Amino acid sequence: MSKHRPLSEDALQLVAQRFAVLAEPMRLRLIQALFDGEKNVTELVAATGGTQANVSRHLQTLTAAHILGRRKEGLLVFYRISDPTIPKLCELVCGSLEKTLSRQVAQFEAAG
């Protein structure tokens, strides 16, 4: 995006949509729960504290966005992180947030 020619309107829409998928705390919780390997829906319900219906919906959203992969095994459905850029993305955002926050703390202390 930086050194390339400007993205088309369609491409911008896709990028925005992808960020939107990551803009829900429950979906981030699910992603976080899957960092240490695949889990089935019941396990994810337990790990996140959400309702089964809501977890199921969010898993669908994440799968449609090709962020998670799905594997059926009998009655169980296992989900896993299928997009390798997701951990890096989260790290980048977390790092940036930490810097911003610690700078704010420093300014607050300097002002007091």
Next chain:
Amino acid sequence: MSKHRPLSEDALQLVAQRFAVLAEPMRLRLIQALFDGEKNVTELVAATGGTQANVSRHLQTLTAAHILGRRKEGLLVFYRISDPTIPKLCELVCGSLEKTLSRQVAQFEAAG
């Protein structure tokens, strides 16, 4: 986020909020327009094709999120990208999308 202990609920909220700021095409257009240096509001209105009111609002959102910085010079207000992780973030997402899309194209062609 990956190798660290799970984020607190508050931290997840912050991360989600940050992704949400990036989940709007108009804001991405503004960021894109600022990749080659700072611009004032009127220039950004022209570059993005949005209304002045709407552009101003989005600039406020991006500034509040510490993604953009602001500099007043007489009547003009210049904005610039102040978070160095933003270009990397956009590149990551774009790269991931390209891979996903080209894989989909390949599958479509293999099926036909």
Next chain:
DNA sequence: CAACTATATGCGTATATGCTCATATAAAGT
């Protein structure tokens, strides 16, 4: 086939937020 378990989905509601129009503020020139 009936009962049970795991997962998905239809529907209604509440909330958030992007957009537009009009107007307010701020800075500069006459």
Next chain:
DNA sequence: ACTTTATATGAGCATATACGCATATAGTTG
């Protein structure tokens, strides 16, 4: 002081979407 230009903001409307409840589907076991 008045006008003009640049930017910000208040209010209202329209849309999107997250959540809860109930129910549907799929697969397994008796």
